[in-house]
Amino acid sequence: MNFNMTGIKERLHTIIKSIPSKVTLVAVSKTKPNSAILEAYNAGQRIFGENKIQEMATKYDELPKDIQWHMIGHLQSNKVKYMAHFVDLIHGVDSFKTLKEINKQAKKHNRVIKCLLQAKIAKEATKFGLAFSDISDIISSNMLSELENIQIVGLMGMATFTEDKEQLSEEFSSLKIAFDQLKEQHSKLEILSMGMSGDYQLAIKNGSNMVRVGSAIFGARNYIA
Ligand SMILES: *Cc1c(COP(=O)(O)O)cnc(C)c1O
Secondary structure, eight states, X not given: OOSOOTTHHHHHHHHXXXXXXXXXXXXXXXXXXXXXXXXXXXXXXXXXEESOHHXXXXXXXXXXXXXXXXEOSOOOGGGGGGTTTTOOEEEEEOOHHHHHHHHHHHHHTTOOEEEEEEEEOOSSTTOXXXXXXXXXXXXXXXXXXXXXXXXXXXXXXXXXXXXXXXXXXXXXXXXXXXXXXXXXXXTTOOEEEXXXXXXXXXXXXXXXXXXXXXXXXXXXXXXXX
């Protein structure tokens, strides 16, 4: 076995105890086997996050049906169809074109799919996401109201990969401020998804109400995903 399955339940419970009850924990299980997911499931966890659509679809087929699957990765429009029948929340939407595709696929299944718009808060050039002004344009657009099979329920952000707590706090709080302002435009914004294994405590301090935690539960991943 090249992964560490002992301790998943203990680590999960430690994290759950350390976060306020109003904060939702997404257990990020990308690259991890079904056995590890079941370990967390048997410890009570029901929300899991994946960053590859096909990997998530395979796990959906094989695992208990009361799991809520969150897509947290960057989306390829042509693959949305593989998750439209089951995905519970899509975190990383960063274009109107993708919203249209999600709407089209959701309609085929007679569903309304909840989405978060991904904001660019990191200073690194590699992180995806929309400028706050683009988010504002999307949520106030007339075209959005025609997309009856999607609902934008919040925002997601990924901070810079850094140990610098001051920078992290700045990036998280900038998103929290934008979130509060945008909420006045669009009352359905409820979820603010920010924070990962290394920075979720800081993200919560800065207003996050949904954290995406992988390695702190499941151990280090074997390859970069
Ligand atoms: C992998 C990933 C996470 C979890 O990362 P950890 O550092 O293992 O907690 C969270 N969010 C996104 C978007 C990810 O791709």
